[in-house]
Amino acid sequence: MNQPKVFSLVVELRAMDFRKPEHFLALILALAAATAIGWRRDTRLLWPALVVIASVLACRSVKEIWFVSLISAAALADGWSSVQVPVRRSLALRERVLVALGVLAVLSVAYRHYDVSNNWLDMQVALYREKSPPWPAL
Numbered sequence: 001m002n003q004p005k006v007f008s009l010v011v012e013l014r015a016m017d018f019r020k021p022e023h024f025l026a027l028i029l030a031l032a033a034a035t036a037i038g039w040r041r042d043t044r045l046l047w048p049a050l051v052v053i054a055s056v057l058a059c060r061s062v063k064e065i066w067f068v069s070l071i072s073a074a075a076l077a078d079g080w081s082s083v084q085v086p087v088r089r090s091l092a093l094r095e096r097v098l099v100a101l102g103v104l105a106v107l108s109v110a111y112r113h114y115d116v117s118n119n120w121l122d123m124q125v126a127l128y129r130e131k132s133p134p135w136p137a138l
Helices: 004-009 021-040 046-060 062-078 093-114 118-131
Strands: none
Touching (some): 021 046
């Protein structure tokens, strides 16, 4: 991936040249998704971030057209719902305490089952250091 010559030699790694209909279709889908996201004025950053990342990847390499098409279609489909979703209420104190106790119970059972201790963690780190190659100094 550090060799720029590969991107010009391998057809799948070339950038879109907009000489084929699928390149224009990917562009239209990405623009439609961006328009739909902007029209909704969605406060979540998930869809804009995904569409931008997918578009950058697709413009860099032809083989990523499927990714921008899939993300754009999903972003468009997410906006068709005209029903307002009711705002969820926050959890009551009792429910929060029950969730915290449940999480603590699962963690304590896992801790006991896997016999996690400092000695065990030190052994795992030592095994990892033996298997992994030494990193070059920066």
